[in-house]
Amino acid sequence: MTDRYDVITIGGSAGSLAVITKILDALPPHINTPVVIVLHRLRNVRSEMSRLLSTKRTISEPEDKEPVKEHCIYLAPQNYHLLVEAERTFMLDYSELVNYSRPSIDMTFSSIADVYGEKALGILLSGANKDGAAGLCQIVAAGGMGIVQDPQTADFEVMPRSALDMCKGVKCLSVADMIRYIMGEIL
Amino acid sequence: MIQDISNADFLDIINILKLQYGYDFTGYAHASIRRRISRFMTYMRLATVFDLKHRLVNDEECFDRMVQYITVNVTEMFRDxxxxxxxxxxxxxxxxxxxxxxxxxxxxxxxxxxxxxxxxxxxxxxxxxxxxxxxxxxxxxxxxxxxxxxxxxxxxxxxxxxxxxxxxxxxxxxxxxxxxxxxxxxxxxxxxxxxxxxxxxxxxxxxxxxxxxxxxxxxxxxxxxxxxxxxxxxxxxxxxxxxxxxxxxxxxxxxxxxxxxxxxxxxxxxxxx
CATH class of the missing domain: 3.40.50.150 (Vaccinia Virus protein VP39)
Known part of the structure; x- marks a missing residue:
């Protein structure tokens, strides 16, 4: 049996940290599908975010040209956009802020839509700006699956709400249902 | 809206830059540069890749602006x-x-x-x-x-x-x-x-x-x-x-x-x- 998805990508901003921790901790320890997380973070401040997100899982910040590997959970590093190249390697990009953000969720989602098409699952969580909405719509347009955290359950609803407004075909789920959905689609 | 540029179009554009202006972007990472070329087209209000190629062949100033736009010029003092x-x-x-x-x-x-x-x-x-x-x-x-x-x-x-x-x-x-x-x-x-x-x-x-x-x-x-x-x-x-x-x-x-x-x-x- 093969997995429905080759990659799960999760984007979030204000109010998303606890949700990401919940999702990561619920994932089985040997999940095949790589997970790529993009969070809005402060620049030029030393950050222990990867440890903060989960005590159970090893989360790494990819370096340029690193292959996207199964069983791995990745976090976009501070102050870089994180893209995936056609040969499924990471590329870091230090270009202009997008939606006032670097890393920008749109940048990562959009490159994942290009590379993975229908094999991408994108999840957009709580946040106070619209970064990620256009990218999630691109994942859906490329045949992948887009899920947003139900705005009514999000600490900040702008981010998931923008995605719902921007395109049809995005699923709106509570965090518990989101976890159930992921578990049903992966090994 | 970001334009989708096919691989063939992308290679065509890269070729014009190389043959006509001597700038070789062949070895640039595609994920980023294709995005930037497509943003440049939006910025220049060029509707199609054909329009871009036409401008590049005939208008050196368009090329100058393009180099400025597609290369990343972001930096800061004492970064990291x-x-x-x-x-x-x-x-x-x-x-x-x-x-x-x-x-x-x-x-x-x-x-x-x-x-x-x-x-x-x-x-x-x-x-x-x-x-x-x-x-x-x-x-x-x-x-x-x-x-x-x-x-x-x-x-x-x-x-x-x-x-x-x-x-x-x-x-x-x-x-x-x-x-x-x-x-x-x-x-x-x-x-x-x-x-x-x-x-x-x-x-x-x-x-x-x-x-x-x-x-x-x-x-x-x-x-x-x-x-x-x-x-x-x-x-x-x-x-x-x-x-x-x-x-x-x-x-x-x-x-x-x-x-x-x-x-x-x-x-x-x-x-x-």
């Missing part, structure tokens, strides 16, 4: 302050052994990191016997960098970075503020030479004790990274230092065995004998 602290503590004391210190900043953009290095050298008492060669492929960047003028509104962030890098002076001693800009002091700038050099097509031009090339190689594919790292290797004196961006790595490069690692997180390497 802890990297600069390591330079102060571990690299500069070693460079002090040379009577004349030669440094190459490759892909210097508008010069912010070059000025940061000049401040570091000044504070280590080495600037007077240092020469910094700072190069970029983009003439507009070089013109800005040579002017020594930076926007004032960034200086607060830069001051924070400077302090975190271990700087002990008053940062404002290094520039003069006027209206919305600052001018980096001449005493720092007179040790810097800015000129055009394209890492893709140009060759070794001198021998250096330190090559700084931070957040430039990320825009290149593996094979171009290999050839540029070879160029740096050949441009370094034996035991010379190479500083890369903190998310760049030597580990996938053919030439990595010719270097030893000085600082694993801050991506400082040293050429073997």
């Amino acid at each position: 302050p802890h990297f600069y602290r390591t330079m102060r503590e571990q690299v500069l004391p070693k460079l002090a052994a040379y009577p004349n210190i030669k440094i190459w900043h490759a892909g210097c953009s508008t010069g912010e990191e070059v000025f940061s290095m000049a401040i570091l050298l000044e504070e280590a008492g080495l600037l007077n016997r240092s020469r910094i060669y700072a190069t970029d492929l983009n003439p507009v960047n070089l013109e800005k960098a040579s002017s020594g003028i930076l926007p004032l509104n960034n200086m607060r962030d830069y001051t924070q970075n400077y302090i975190q890098s271990g700087g002990l002076n008053d940062f404002s001693n290094y520039y003069v503020a006027r209206y919305d800009n600052v001018l980096i002091k001449k005493e720092l700038r007179k040790h810097i030479t800015f000129f055009q050099h394209n890492l893709v097509t140009d060759k070794v031009f001198n021998e250096f004790h330190l090559v700084c090339c931070r957040n430039v190689l990320i825009y290149f594919n593996r094979s171009l990274q290999n050839s540029v790292l070879k160029l740096f290797h050949d441009s370094l004196a034996a035991r010379g230092y190479l500083a890369m961006g903190i998310k760049e790595t030597m580990k996938f490069a053919d030439i990595h065995e010719q270097f030893e690692t000085v600082h694993v997180q801050h991506k400082i390497y040293r050429r073997k004998e």
Whole structure:
């Protein structure tokens, strides 16, 4: 049996940290599908975010040209956009802020839509700006699956709400249902 | 809206830039440059790839603007302050052994990191016997960098970075503020030479004790990274230092065995004998 998805990508901003921790901790320890997380973070401040997100899982910040590997959970590093190249390697990009953000969720989602098409699952969580909405719509347009955290359950609803407004075909789920959905689609 | 550019179109565009203008973007990482070309089309209100190609063939000014737009010219002073602290503590004391210190900043953009290095050298008492060669492929960047003028509104962030890098002076001693800009002091700038050099097509031009090339190689594919790292290797004196961006790595490069690692997180390497 093969997995429905080759990659799960999760984007979030204000109010998303606890949700990401919940999702990561619920994932089985040997999940095949790589997970790529993009969070809005402060620049030029030393950050222990990867440890903060989960005590159970090893989360790494990819370096340029690193292959996207199964069983791995990745976090976009501070102050870089994180893209995936056609040969499924990471590329870091230090270009202009997008939606006032670097890393920008749109940048990562959009490159994942290009590379993975229908094999991408994108999840957009709580946040106070619209970064990620256009990218999630691109994942859906490329045949992948887009899920947003139900705005009514999000600490900040702008981010998931923008995605719902921007395109049809995005699923709106509570965090518990989101976890159930992921578990049903992966090994 | 971002335009989708097919691979064939992309190669066509790259070919025009190469044949007509001598700029070779073949080895650039596609994920980023295709996005930037497509954004450039939106910016120029070019509806189709055909329109872009037509303009490029007939209008040199369109090309100039395109180079400016598709290359990444984002930089800051004392970016990654802890990297600069390591330079102060571990690299500069070693460079002090040379009577004349030669440094190459490759892909210097508008010069912010070059000025940061000049401040570091000044504070280590080495600037007077240092020469910094700072190069970029983009003439507009070089013109800005040579002017020594930076926007004032960034200086607060830069001051924070400077302090975190271990700087002990008053940062404002290094520039003069006027209206919305600052001018980096001449005493720092007179040790810097800015000129055009394209890492893709140009060759070794001198021998250096330190090559700084931070957040430039990320825009290149593996094979171009290999050839540029070879160029740096050949441009370094034996035991010379190479500083890369903190998310760049030597580990996938053919030439990595010719270097030893000085600082694993801050991506400082040293050429073997």
